[in-house]
Amino acid sequence: MPSVSNKGLTMPQSPIRKLVPFAEGAKKKGIKVIHLNIGQPDIKTPQQALDAVKNNNINVLEYSRTEGSEEFRSKIAQYYIKNDIPVNANEIIVTTGGSEALSFAMNTIADTDDEIIIPEPFYANYNGFATACGVTVVPVVSKLEDNFALPPIEEFEKLITSKTKAILICNPGNPTGYLYSKEEIQKLATLVKKHNKFLVADEVYREFTYDNKTHTSILKEKGLEEHAIVIDSVSKRYSMCGARIGYLVSKNKDFIATALKFAQARLSPPTYAQIASEAALDTPDSYFAEVKEEYVARRNLLITELEKIEGIKIAKPQGAFYCIAELPIEDADHFAQWLLEDFSLNNETVMVAPAAGFYATEGLGKKQIRIAYVLDKESLKRAVHILSEALKNYKG
Template structure:
């Protein structure tokens, strides 16, 4: 039998999705599974986005421009301007989700065996994109005890070599919910200028910050226009995960021109999804105020309920809608599978994401889980109750 590629063999499984078969089997047996494992918001998509697709009169569903339609990119630029980030439509490439934006970025800035430094834990698919692009992830550890704050800048500098091409952060963070301060962003900006490398920021959760904190975008930092690349998406901002529309934003013209060549190879982003996303850009600020308030309330409830469970350690999220919890167990992968296969409370169980897959360093995060608080408060409370009952009897 022909063999598959080494790259394919090395491709990591998603810690978020690898337990799906066990969840589906539980559901087939009549068990209700409460999903804490995936960042799929239950917030309604803005109606004008849905109506824009429903009510259009397209007769021929044509290719769009490779970089995305002019009108959509103009709307995106206006959105950034409203957030005090002046960019031009020519600084933007529309992609098929933030995932494609990350893939284009890695391919555009790094060659095989080049290195990108990422604070861990990080969005698990960074590992997958790096493997697909032949790029080496160099992790710098952030710790639950420090709420996953930016590690000391000296720790980054120790890791920079002749093969280092970028530092990649997620702000606010997935899976930690940590929100980098302006001072932390300034330290990173100074470092990338010193070593002439890129600073890539995944800012898809920009709107969701709590406790009166504000988001510090890398494109607001002076003097790093040639170094700064933003990854963005409509998925979480407008609860439109299925649209698969993201975008790259950078004032580095050579980078944009290079990424565009990778975009040309896949022809164009989807037309209907762009129509919906363009309409979503007109969503009033009140939408975000309500959504932000809802997520902050959910966060507060989740943290309060988790703190009632003996032996659990929790990092308090300052943004996004994720939380890392350290459990009084050894193997979160086994525990998560056991929940789906063997544990029930009133014929209900929960699905969590084991956190080891959010690390690049072997052995870290093995007793941690990521929880996405994208469900209503009653469901969250019920899920934590089930977790508490499970931990009372789990023997590992």
Template sequence: MPSVSNKGLSMPQSPIRKLVPFAENAKKKGVKVIHLNIGQPDIKTPQQALDAVKNNTINVLEYSRTEGSEEFRTKIAQYYVKNNIPVSASDIIVTTGGSEALAFAMNTVADTDDEIIIPEPFYANYNGFATACGVKVVPVVSKLEDNFALPPIEDFEKLITPRTKAILICNPGNPTGYLYSKEEIQKLASLVKKHNIFLIADEVYREFTYDNKVHASILKENGLDDHAIIIDSVSKRYSMCGARIGFLVSKNKEFIATALKFAQARLSPPTYAQIASEAALDTPDSYFEEVKTEYVARRNILIAELEKIKGIKIARPQGAFYCIAELPIKDADHFAQWLLEDFRVDNETVMVAPAAGFYATEGLGKNQIRIAYVLDQDSLKRAVHILGEALKSYNG
């Protein structure tokens, strides 16, 4: 029998999706599964985005330009300028989701066995993209006790080697919900300029910042044009995860020209999804204010309910819609599977994402879970109640 690649064998499973078969089996038995495991918002997609696809007059569904249509990219640039991020259409490549933007960025800045430093815990698929690109992830640990703030800049600097090509951050963070301050971004900016490497910022949750805190984009930093790369997406911003439209943004012309060659190999991003996403850019600011208000309420309820459970430690999110909770258990992977296979409260259970998959350092996050608060407030209360009862039973 032919063998598969070592790269394929070393490709990590998604901690978010690997438990899906157990959830599906539970549902087939009539169990209601409350999903805390995945960042799929229940917020309604803006109507104008849906109508743009429904009411279009396309007769031939053609390829678009590799970098996305000029009209769409111009409108994206206007969105950034409105957010005080001065870019033009030529600084943007439209991608098939933020995922493809990340893959293009890694392939463009790094060769096989080159290194990218990432604060952990981080979005689990960074591990997968790095494996697929032949890039080594070098983690720098942030701690729950510090609310997952940026680790000391000295911790980054001592990890830089001749093979280091970039530092990658997610701001606000998935899975932590931490929002990097302007001062933290400035420290990173100084470091990448000093060592002549890239700073890649995954900013897909830019709109979702709480407690009167302001998002600090790396492209607002003076003197960082040659170093800064933004990963962005419509998925979370407009509750359009299924559109699979993302953006790669940089004022570094050589980077954009090189990334475009990777984009040409996949021809073009999806046409219908670009139409929907272009229309979504007309969404009024009131939409985001209402969404933020709802997410703050959900966060507050989630934290308040979790704090009632003995032995749980929680980091307080300042953005996005995730939090990391440390449970009084030894193995969150086993606990999460047990929840789906063996535990019920009134024929209901919960699905969580074990946090070990959000770390690159072996052994970290084993007793942590990521919770996505993308459900209505009553569902969150119910889910946390079930989680509390489950911990009593599991530990008993």
């Protein structure tokens, strides 16, 4: 029979989604599954975004411009300017989600077998995008005991070779919730300028920073204009994950012109989703103030409840809405599957994301899970109680 590609065989499974069949199996048995595994906020999408689609008078659903409509890109630029980030519409390419933006970025800056250095643990799909693009991920380890802070800059420099094309960070981080400081961003900026590399920052959680800390965009760093590439998205900011609208932002004209060729090959981003996303940009600041307040309350409750479990280690998130916890077990993959197949408490169980899939280094993260605190506080408290009881009963 015909065989599939080696690329396909090496494509990693999503640690976030690979347990879905077991969750569906639990639901068919009448067990309620509390989902801590996926970053799908329960926050309401801004009404003006929904109304913009509902009330439009389009008669022909045409292709949009490859780089996204000029009106939408201009409003995105205004959003950045409002945040003291000088950007114009011609420095933006609208993509089908942040995922496509990452794929375009990797294809634009790297050839087959070129390397991108990424602090791990990192968003699991970076591995998938890299595999699809033929790019090699070179990990540099950040540690739970350091709250997943940026590893020493010397560790990055040791890994730079002639094949290195970029350093990629997520700020604030998925899956760690770590927020890089201005000093850490400046260290990375100095390094990529020294070695003439790109610095790619996935900044989709920019609005969600806590404890009076502020986000530092790489687009604010002077002298980094030719090196900086930002990945952004409306998914998390406006609770619009299903819209699948993201964007690439860079002041490097050659990068934008080349990425546009990859965008032309897929024709255009979706029209209705752009309409909704453009309207979402009018969301008042009060929306984010309320959302941040809610996430802080959820984070605090989650950490408090997790710390009651004997033998658990937790990194305290400073942004986004994820938490890494190390459990007193040997294999989080087995435990996560067991939760869905063999355990329930009062006819409920919990779905978590095993953290090994967020690492590139074999063997790391095997005892860790990622928790997305995107549910209401009552559900979170109940979920942690179920998790605590499960650990008492687990024989794995």
